Amino acid sequence: MNNILEVKDLNISFHTYAGEVQAIRGVNFELKKGETLAIVGESGSGKSVTTKSIMRLLPKSNSEIKQGSQILFDGKNLAELSDKAMEKIRGKDISMIFQDPMTSLNPTMKIGKQIAEPLIKHQNFSKAQAKQRALELLELVGLPNPEIRINQYPHQFSGGQRQRIVIAVALACNPKVLIADEPTTALDVTIQAQILDLMKDLQNKIDTSIIFITHDLGVVASVADRVAVMYGGKIVEVGTVDEIFYNSQHPYTWGLISSMPSIDTEDDELFVIPGSPPDLxxxxxxxxxxxxxxxxxxxxxxxxxxxxxxxxxxYAATWLLHPDAPEIDPPEAVQRRRKQFPGNVTKGEK
Structure with missing residues (x-):
């Protein structure tokens, strides 16, 4: 598959009263056409900052994308584009679904107008054309009675319905890349499953590429093709879903997998990674x-x-993969998964 997006040597800092926070440090990854890439890690690992930099949504007052950083999309380096140039891409070619749908929607505007807005701006639709497309999108995302609900306000919908509306807004212009920033965290597990199924179904219908940000490995297993594990502003491991779940190599990934509850868990307490993330x-x-x-x-x-x-x-960034590193036994949860992996578990090469 061809790469639709490439991030190369991305470095981002925030300038604070305490000093320079090096939030993102040399991040590299690519997104292939039609695939879902999940970015996972604890809060503060750099997931959202990385993807907001793609959309150029970081605050100008204190954030800085360092020179040499490359966010390559459609022959352009997004890190170097002007605000005016980004306005033509944001919402049209690259869209984003945020974590809380209530803060993503304008409470004073009817939802039909909010869905129609990007169509009028980016696709030069007339108001009548935009309204018709908005109705089609509401039907596409599974919202009942779209003819009635198109004239209602966000507060008249449930949390799951609002998230469907946010997805409709994001998909209005058939974006090439869709960024989903923990889109199901605020929802209960039943609605969460419905939204995940909806996103997989929509991806097949419109052939978009998705970057899915989450801290929930259970969600990753159901939506992703590949997984990038972030820690301390860096990607420490990347691979296919099976490779990350059944043949993980980095101790941090082992910790994330071990902290997942399962029916095989016999202990009364869940595993917890000790300590705190590093001070950047x-x-x-x-x-x-x-x-x-x-x-x-x-x-x-x-x-x-x-x-x-x-x-x-x-690939994984750990000295345990060096040919001279000692053989170790990973946590039991990781060993159980490795026994299910069809490939061989071998030392890596630099």
């Missing part, structure tokens, strides 16, 4: 995860690990 005002010298990693070696304290190749689609 003063990023650690070696591996950012070393202080929380029970498998850390001396080299983790002084040298940052490179990305080691596990397979053609699977």
């Amino acid at each position: 005002l003063n990023p650690p010298k070696g591996d950012a995860f070393a202080a929380r990693n029970r498998y850390a070696m001396a080299i983790d304290q002084s040298e940052e690990p490179p990305m080691f190749k596990v397979s053609n689609t699977h």
